Amino acid sequence: MIQALNSAMDTMLTRDPDVLVFGEDVGYFGGVFRATDGLQKKHGMTRCFDTPIGEGGIVAAAIGMGAYGLRPVVEIQFADYIYPAFDQIVSEAARLRYRSAGDFFVPMTIRTPYGGGIFGGQTHSQSPEALFTHVVGLKTVIPSTPYDAKGLLISAIEDDDPVIFLEPKRIYNGPFDGHHDRPISPWSQHPASEVPDGYYTVPLGNAAVLREGADLTLLAYGTMLHVALAATNDCGVDAEVIDLRTLVPLDIETIVKSVEKTGRCVIVHEATRTSGYGAELAALVQENCFYHLEAPIERVTGWDTPYPHAFEWQYFPGPARVVEAIQRAMGA
């Protein structure tokens, strides 16, 4: 997936002189996860560069550049470190178009790796997506495959609104289905693993049905999408697995259509449970599909604790926990 992201930025830097890429260790080094590897060498110091360690200043600079007319793409080294920029994101980027009645806007993309599974401890494992979904004026995008990662990132860069682009770092360098104790099945077995060269887009706001099924609807995104698929295989229930891809704006039709068909819904995310995005999904599903529901909507999530270093796999909501939820929903 990391190469796909790199290719998306390379493609946009080539196509549009107004695109700039910057952040901490992003330029000469190419990013601590190598997402911007080679971009400075190819496009020059003025197009892809290192910044001081100040997330607030990075996002503020991007907002000012956006007001000028550029399309900044900034990297926050870990999602856990986005909070120093929170005021600039929430009070400024998200509100500028509205408060200026369209006079100014912020065509900025904030890329940041999120999620656990890498023994990163409590400050290299967070999944803060729910916070951004509550902030009106932001779009929140999370890819789960290399193909989508490139297509969605290009769409995000071309989008005229600020986009929070959360990257599942656990699958940066290969797939992971949550079975940490088993060999991993390679991307090649994954439908959307082929990444075309050059320009293409995957539109924001469209979910993808990755597996059709009749018995139950599984809603997931990012790394957990693969966990959901693994759980489906493990328990043999004919689940419909939906990859949300964009959290806001949400593809409600695809979800409602599926739940009206299956009558059962399990939501999976790695973020902490209380007020996580699963809460909004559960609220929407029961509002829109109440009379079709045959069982309570289940949420499988990270526990309401920080991500503990030594208990990585007790914390991570793996296939076993998803299977239990599926069985509870089917049993009900």
Add this chain to the structure above:
Amino acid sequence: MIQALNSAMDTMLTRDPDVLVFGEDVGYFGGVFRATDGLQKKHGMTRCFDTPIGEGGIVAAAIGMGAYGLRPVVEIQFADYIYPAFDQIVSEAARLRYRSAGDFFVPMTIRTPYGGGIFGGQTHSQSPEALFTHVVGLKTVIPSTPYDAKGLLISAIEDDDPVIFLEPKRIYNGPFDGHHDRPISPWSQHPASEVPDGYYTVPLGNAAVLREGADLTLLAYGTMLHVALAATNDCGVDAEVIDLRTLVPLDIETIVKSVEKTGRCVIVHEATRTSGYGAELAALVQENCFYHLEAPIERVTGWDTPYPHAFEWQYFPGPARVVEAIQRAMGA
């Protein structure tokens, strides 16, 4: 309510030499809403003082003081201005006890006025409570009456965990039931408007049933609690009105007991809808009361836009909108 809050801080400053009160314009001036009026004069410059305009620094100082062993009570002038302190709150205050295995903790209370209804425009009207309910390690409290305001604030100050104490500024100086076009019924008509002198507490984590009812459960907090009561009177439905008072930890039993009885639930808050705290409440209610529910859980909330200055009353979720939701729920 403002006098009740002032009295709570006065009481605690008197009882406990480790309590300090500070923030922007809090000391000599007594706060832009007068919440700390007279406290510096009475308790001295070292107990109640003005700080530079730096919310991050204010909270950081409070965390350091907490690590020393003091009980800081800080004011963020408007909830809309808490974001510069977001990193210190989320990454530090909320996690310190956990990451140090109890070695250090933060007995800090952050007071901040929230909510609209005062023509404050988009940066003096926000209701960001949902963001804090998603952050593990924080407690989130919102009073709706003067009696509770004092008792809950004293409990918050005495609590050894960081508490986000959100104050409904619309009812600082008198009650408001959302009927902006009618004369207001005074606090005196409100059961919990009498505020005793001196020390007393209202425990965190307990909701209050403000009106018993058989037909439907109304969940609300802060200003909207009064709107919910007004709506109940307006539509004559026998609703049970529950004041959550503490959002985290939530009093789930009281809620479940009520919804199991009524089978219908309407949630009211002023914050924007998507991923607002109403989503978590809806998710919990359907998880815990699925087989008792006779109608979809309704959410009456602020719109997913910033708070627009000229459209105060089209934005504010007043009694009329609550009545509609109640009728939808009853009709279903």
Add this chain to the structure above:
Amino acid sequence: AMVLTRAYDDRMYRAQRQGKTSFYMKCTGEEAVAVAQTMAIDAGDMCFPSYRQQGILIARGYPLVEMMCQVYSNVRDPLKGRQLPIMYSSREYGFFSISGNLGTQFSQAVGWAMASAYKGDDRIAATWIGEGTTAEGDFHQALTFAAVFRAPVILNVVNNQWAISSFQGIAGGEQSTFASRAIGYGLPGLRVDGNDFLAVYAATQWAAERARNNLGASLIELYTYRAEGHSTSDDPGRYRPADEAGAWPLGDPVARLKAHLIALGEWSEEQHEAAQKEAAEQVRAANKEAEGFGTLGSGSTASTKTMFEDVYKGMPWHLRRQRQDLGV
């Protein structure tokens, strides 16, 4: 322009007192800052102001009527009634949307300047922040980024000695000057009498020159005095002596410039009175027109459905649904 700014402030302040809007903020005593600085930079240069530089718009000839319509949140308000009064915005006049959140514009201005430099554009950015707000992280990030990326920007600290109720010492103004903050970043720091129109003009001209020649950013501390309350919601009587304003030795920038010009024989009492009359007249006329479009609460606003627009470039389904729920 200073005279006009003051006349405008007086009128709008009265309008708020008459209940025609919810809120107003004057810049009385600080007119020289915005006006002289605007005159010292080019019309194409981009301003990232705080809420106390209405003088920029007036000096650039932005229509008074539009400013008033914004203050009244009426049907002609260019911001469609969304913003608190005085939170103007005009891309056309190089005036960035004012934020209620202090300090954020300071570091954004640096980004705009970086973009201008990247494009080889010779326009520069100028930004203003109150001395109280220098304590925010944005101030530090602005200076850091401006120094590291040699951004063509003028960073102005308006030291009017008060931040609502707290005097400049609470922001650290007693240990050192705000101008000296620049030293640690390797930026030039100038400190000028903000009530001396010509001094402000000269210092700004120097900094603009420097920025335009890509020699980098400058910080200017403008030492002035907030002669009125913080805003219409404020009561300075509670925290400072009533006569302090009068006692302030560096006086009124308008009176000082007037005296100076008269001494030079370039101006006269008569001309000044005439100018004041003309300004008052201009404001009166504009206000008449603006009030014609409605005042806050008069019900004459943009249509309610505009409330759901501009959250995003397009309107996603959930906002469309909410708009329908409201029935507009």
Add this chain to the structure above:
Amino acid sequence: AMVLTRAYDDRMYRAQRQGKTSFYMKCTGEEAVAVAQTMAIDAGDMCFPSYRQQGILIARGYPLVEMMCQVYSNVRDPLKGRQLPIMYSSREYGFFSISGNLGTQFSQAVGWAMASAYKGDDRIAATWIGEGTTAEGDFHQALTFAAVFRAPVILNVVNNQWAISSFQGIAGGEQSTFASRAIGYGLPGLRVDGNDFLAVYAATQWAAERARNNLGASLIELYTYRAEGHSTSDDPGRYRPADEAGAWPLGDPVARLKAHLIALGEWSEEQHEAAQKEAAEQVRAANKEAEGFGTLGSGSTASTKTMFEDVYKGMPWHLRRQRQDLGV
């Protein structure tokens, strides 16, 4: 202590390479900073370090075994396996819990110092930040609050010239020194050779004296060099010449102190070798004991149910329920 610190680093680095834990960070070349500064302040003074001052704990005699158990996240880890290796915490030894979020400790230290002053306690606070992290808002807030409230704190900037892959210029180190940042706040700013043990000691003693006498805060820039990679996840070969470390003229603080002491006749090659042997031995023994309690992945951890503790002082219903869901 410097020798011991280095021996400790070498052992733990090897342990990580052997897969006994997930992560490690060395302070090679910077040992003098933490060790000399710790010796120059009192045992009761409170330290708010970054992740590169393990020398503080070692200089204060914190048990190596406990440090190692933290690195191994094993059953004896005082932090119950919750934190990334090297994020130590010990209230007893005056060592504040290390945060993964850069810079936050700098302004917290000021708060601790304000509390100490409020209590009339004569203990002071000391805090460390990397030169790269000075760009964060916390740095500015720390200096502002320290100046305004005259907090008894020592603010140390460890300029090891690198921030992962970016050299100090990216943080603004070319336009001005980090020590000079203090000037704008009216604080003294000292700049010392961080590899000169005695210079570091003297500067710190002066600042501690000043703080203890309630004369206020000082900022010390410690100029040193990060001789190794940023962490075990880093590969400096990608961004700096392999021999740069060797070429660094101000050399190795251990070798320099050793040479100095030998010149004074206070120390000898033999004593030094003996000291190194002893340190290596001490570390070996401690590591044997620590590994006895398990290494990461060995399964020997605190019990899983502790994962749900200390989120709050008590355990609210939702965490109890989640613990039951996990079946522990």
